[in-house]
Amino acid sequence: MPQTATPRLQASNLTRKFGPRAVVSDLSLTVAAGQVTCLLGPSGCGKSTTLRMIAGVETPDSGTIQIDGQIVCDATRHLPPEARGVGMMFQDFALFPHLTIAKNVAFGLHGDSAKKAARVRELLERVNLSGFDRKYPHELSGGEQQRVALARALAPRPRVMLMDEPFSGLDNRLRDGIRDTTLEVLKEEGAAVLLVTHEPEEALRMADEIALMRDGKIVQQGSPYNIYNAPADREAAAFFSDINVIKGVSKGALTDTPFGAFLTPGHADGGLVDIVIRPQHLKIDFDRAGRGPNPTSLEGTPARGVVSRARFLGHESLVDFTMEFDGSKLTAAVPGVFLPKIGTPLWLMIRRDRCFVFKA
Numbered sequence: 167m168p169q170t171a172t173p174r175l176q177a178s179n180l181t182r183k184f185g186p187r188a189v190v191s192d193l194s195l196t197v198a199a200g201q202v203t204c205l206l207g208p209s210g211c212g213k214s215t216t217l218r219m220i221a222g223v224e225t226p227d228s229g230t231i232q233i234d235g236q237i238v239c240d241a242t243r244h245l246p247p248e249a250r251g252v253g254m255m256f257q258d259f260a261l262f263p264h265l266t267i268a269k270n271v272a273f274g275l276h277g278d279s280a281k282k283a284a285r286v287r288e289l290l291e292r293v294n295l296s297g298f299d300r301k302y303p304h305e306l307s308g309g310e311q312q313r314v315a316l317a318r319a320l321a322p323r324p325r326v327m328l329m330d331e332p333f334s335g336l337d338n339r340l341r342d343g344i345r346d347t348t349l350e351v352l353k354e355e356g357a358a359v360l361l362v363t364h365e366p367e368e369a370l371r372m373a374d375e376i377a378l379m380r381d382g383k384i385v386q387q388g389s390p391y392n393i394y395n396a397p398a399d400r401e402a403a404a405f406f407s408d409i410n411v412i413k414g415v416s417k418g419a420l421t422d423t424p425f426g427a428f429l430t431p432g433h434a435d436g437g438l439v440d441i442v443i444r445p446q447h448l449k450i451d452f453d454r455a456g457r458g459p460n461p462t463s464l465e466g467t468p469a470r471g472v473v474s475r476a477r478f479l480g481h482e483s484l485v486d487f488t489m490e491f492d493g494s495k496l497t498a499a500v501p502g503v504f505l506p507k508i509g510t511p512l513w514l515m516i517r518r519d520r521c522f523v524f525k526a
């Protein structure tokens with residue numbers, strides 16, 4: 167899409183206060199048609215409030231919301247939800263119990279009944295529920311009901327689809343399959359999707375773009391790959407996985423550590439530095455009569471630690487170490503089964519290209 171194309175959804179400088187507290191603060195984001203953006207952040211950071219303002223069920227104190235370039239909300243205008251062309255789906259998606267599945271899906275449709283029936287058929291097929299049209303919600307499983315709710319929300323061809331934790335009420339085993347089906351249908355329909363979640367795995371799985379939120383603000387927005395591999399700060403890194411932190415002091419754009427020196431450009435001399443590394447980017451090597459492997463340019467100098475705990479998590483093993491150099495704790499993740507005995511001395515190396523350096 168050319169850079170100049172009007173985004174399907176554009177929220178600019180949204181602020182919402184409850185009493186003196188700004189729950190959403192000067193928040194801006196855009197979502198293109200056919201794109202899924204996940205608003206990701208901890209509980210209470212203002213995700214739902216943001217979504218509700220875009221839906222039109224909450225009024226911002228300031229800011230502008232545009233859909234296809236049309237202002238639906240600003241200081242003087244406030245279109246009601248039904249006039250915005252948005253579809254909504256929440257955790258508590260509540261189908262109408264007294265209506266058949268077909269009537270539930272047709273609920274938001276108007277006009278020609280043959281066209282309505284065709285649209286209902288099309289959507290039930292998309293969500294793999296052809297043949298369920300005459301059933302009632304109580305005859306369906308939770309996952310099936312969830313797919314009906316998706317079909318109902320998409321039936322009127324919303325320009326923007328707003329989803330608030332839509333999968334959190336579902337059984338863990340069902341969830342991945344339904345996420346994938348949902349994503350497929352959303353992509354086929356081509357709406358701009360804003361999906362609220364507090365689960366990093368869900369955002370990584372679903373999103374074209376992640377907007378990471380904290381305290382009412384977006385702290386970083388980008389592709390899942392970039393958000394995971396180039397986090398804006400230590401908290402952003404820690405939101406996606408456990409992290410290890412190695413502390414140091416920058417001097418001449420270098421920080422010396424027991425794992426060798428790290429380049430720390432832009433950090434003042436004497437400035438405290440956190441070198442952050444995810445557990446899967448620590449490499450373990452065996453102790454050879456008190457000696458470790460040779461230093462390499464990719465992995466720096468090895469440092470010795472003693473195993474303090476080892477756990478098997480199914481797809482990987484997590485091994486905790488107490489480091490000899492200062493008694494600090496580090497955790498390494500190893501694919502598959504690796505369960506060394508407590509007290510075993512082992513050597514750790516750090517993938518230098520996978521480190522993040524932040525001001526402490």
Ligand SMILES: Nc1ncnc2c1ncn2[C@@H]1O[C@H](COP(=O)(O)OP(=O)(O)OP(=O)(O)O)[C@@H](O)[C@H]1O
Nearest residue numbers: 184189207208209210211212213214215216362364
């Ligand atoms: N109507 C309201 N009146 C007062 N405070 C509110 C109101 N609605 C939300 N809040 C507060 O605003 C903050 C943000 O709420 P919001 O629901 O937007 O967060 P969230 O990120 O979606 O959290 P969660 O993931 O737990 O749903 C919370 O501290 C909440 O208590």
